[in-house]
Amino acid sequence: MKKHNLFTQSIAFYIFLLLCCTACQHTGSSGSEAIEDDTMEEVSMIDTIKAISDPLVTDNYTADPSAHVFEGKIYIYPSHDIDAGIPEDDLGSHFGMKDYHVYSMESIPGAVTDHGVALDIKDVPWAGRQMWAPDAAEKDGMYYLYFPVKDKEDVFHIGVASSDSPAGPFTAEPEPIADSYSMDPTVFKDSDGTYYMYFGGIWGGQLQRWEGATYNPEDVYPADDAPAILPRIAKMNTDMKSFAEPVKQVQILDENGELLKAGDNDRRFFEASWMHQYNGKYYFSYSTGDTHYIAYAIGDNPYGPFTYKGVILNPVIGWTNHHSIVEFNGKWYLFYHDSTLSNGDTHLRNIKVTELKYNPDGTIQTIDPYLE
Numbered sequence: 134m135k136k137h138n139l140f141t142q143s144i145a146f147y148i149f150l151l152l153c154c155t156a157c158q159h160t161g162s163s164g165s166e167a168i169e170d171d172t173m174e175e176v177s178m179i180d181t182i183k184a185i186s187d188p189l190v191t192d193n194y195t196a197d198p199s200a201h202v203f204e205g206k207i208y209i210y211p212s213h214d215i216d217a218g219i220p221e222d223d224l225g226s227h228f229g230m231k232d233y234h235v236y237s238m239e240s241i242p243g244a245v246t247d248h249g250v251a252l253d254i255k256d257v258p259w260a261g262r263q264m265w266a267p268d269a270a271e272k273d274g275m276y277y278l279y280f281p282v283k284d285k286e287d288v289f290h291i292g293v294a295s296s297d298s299p300a301g302p303f304t305a306e307p308e309p310i311a312d313s314y315s316m317d318p319t320v321f322k323d324s325d326g327t328y329y330m331y332f333g334g335i336w337g338g339q340l341q342r343w344e345g346a347t348y349n350p351e352d353v354y355p356a357d358d359a360p361a362i363l364p365r366i367a368k369m370n371t372d373m374k375s376f377a378e379p380v381k382q383v384q385i386l387d388e389n390g391e392l393l394k395a396g397d398n399d400r401r402f403f404e405a406s407w408m409h410q411y412n413g414k415y416y417f418s419y420s421t422g423d424t425h426y427i428a429y430a431i432g433d434n435p436y437g438p439f440t441y442k443g444v445i446l447n448p449v450i451g452w453t454n455h456h457s458i459v460e461f462n463g464k465w466y467l468f469y470h471d472s473t474l475s476n477g478d479t480h481l482r483n484i485k486v487t488e489l490k491y492n493p494d495g496t497i498q499t500i501d502p503y504l505e
């Protein structure tokens with residue numbers, strides 16, 4: 134298992150930026166308060182980097198944007214980053230988020246509406262700490278917010294909360310989804326109306342601690358030449374609050390039909406699953422974590438196997454890379470985040486959007502988030 138590889142050529146420039154920023158480190162927002170005024174002045178130093186898009190939200194730190202078209206608008210379900218005052222470590226303890234806001238847009242580009250707090254950790258009876266990347270789904274006029282949070286024993290599970298509005302507020306179920314574990318859920322509606330949840334993430338996401346349905350608090354990783362840890366999938370029940378089948382693994386293969394290896398850090402799954410369909414094919418996309426790419430693999434059905442095809446998004450300023458892909462008014466969009474608004478603070482991020490384009494053969498054109 135490679136450790137953080139922040140000095141890769143592709144992001145060495147950003148390390149330089151982070152070092153520069155240390156001299157003028159700001160405090161960021163605290164709790165769920167809005168960003169303090171002086172932050173906006175500090176943003177000016179990062180203006181020398183020509184990003185392809187601007188932060189969509191500037192009065193809260195936001196990350197992990199899951200975007201959907203509901204009721205003719207774009208609705209965005211991001212994490213709400215805060216400075217929880219917890220030191221940074223490889224398990225992501227510093228990502229101490231406590232609530233979710235929902236945002237909407239009537240057009241892209243366009244104004245972003247903040248619908249306020251949609252779910253607070255204090256209203257989730259089983260939750261302990263760390264509300265990480267959520268997603269949402271609609272079925273029969275009801276909306277479901279899926280969210281990962283650690284329970285009171287510090288083990289990640291996935292919760293569900295419901296509302297009759299895509300903007301919330303959402304009411305959480307009293308227990309996590311039975312048999313759910315790890316984090317970064319995304320719920321995909323197939324063309325036949327079946328819903329599937331993809332989930333999981335290694336390192337701080339704890340996927341390496343699960344063997345089947347058994348939790349082992351030790352972090353156990355495969356050898357570099359063994360198959361990588363795989364993301365998970367389960368079909369959803371019609372109630373949208375439970376799994377309809379045992380959790381399965383999602384295979385990601387290389388060009389020779391072999392499972393990607395654990396040591397193939399540039400390509401293997403780390404976290405941040407997303408699924409979308411394009412021209413009848415199924416595109417499973419994800420973050421490679423410590424190598425900071427959004428990668429994708431294509432398959433013929435929701436379960437896979439999926440064959441690795443390439444990179445959708447190159448590394449962003451910050452450490453994490455996380456995304457969603459959605460079609461809106463005839464164009465495809467990539468929602469993602471970086472840390473430009475906080476001058477590179479890895480856990481104070483901001484959501485963005487840019488257009489995503491396909492090649493005629495169905496492959497996706499790689500997006501570089503910054504101009505030369």
Ligand code: FUB
Pocket residue numbers: 196197212225228265266316317404405453454455
């Ligand atoms: O926001 C917390 C975690 O950081 C997410 O769950 C991961 O995908 C990464 O973006």
